[in-house]
Amino acid sequence: MTEAIYLEVSEKTDAAMKANRQVSVSGMLKILGVSRSGYRAWQNRKTSSTQQRRDAVKAKIMVIYDESKQNYGAPKITKKLQQEGEIISERTVGKYMSQLGIKAQWAKPWTITTKDSDFSNELQNILNEQFNPERPNAVWCSDITYIWTTVEK
Incomplete structure (x- = not known):
């Protein structure tokens, strides 16, 4: 206070x-x-050695974060810091990242939604446009459409 x-x-x-x-x-x-x-x-008052170390680690986190084009999260930054010789946990890196106001970018996975227009070799029309089957459950039809939706929490 x-x-x-x-x-x-x-x-x-x-x-x-x-x-x-x-x-x-x-x-x-x-x-x-x-x-x-x-x-x-x-x-x-001079800053304590603990605070100096925290500030140095935060600076390293920012450098690694910027080098990764702001994509890396706490797990990858922790591995990079440990490779450089720092002894630090993933939880601590995550805490420092939240204090710095940075977070990892989530890359949306790319899904192939269209196929080549030449289906003649792969697909066969076994119905021959006869849509009235002789008995129930003899013919099934489906369609797959990829539609991105948002999930509300």
């Missing part, structure tokens, strides 16, 4: 400096109810 306040104060002071205005940081912190010493400590 206080980190969000510190970020806001920092952004406001940066904007004021760019606009050549003077802003009372102490006054802002007093109004917001946080201490000056806490703000200064937050400003001077």
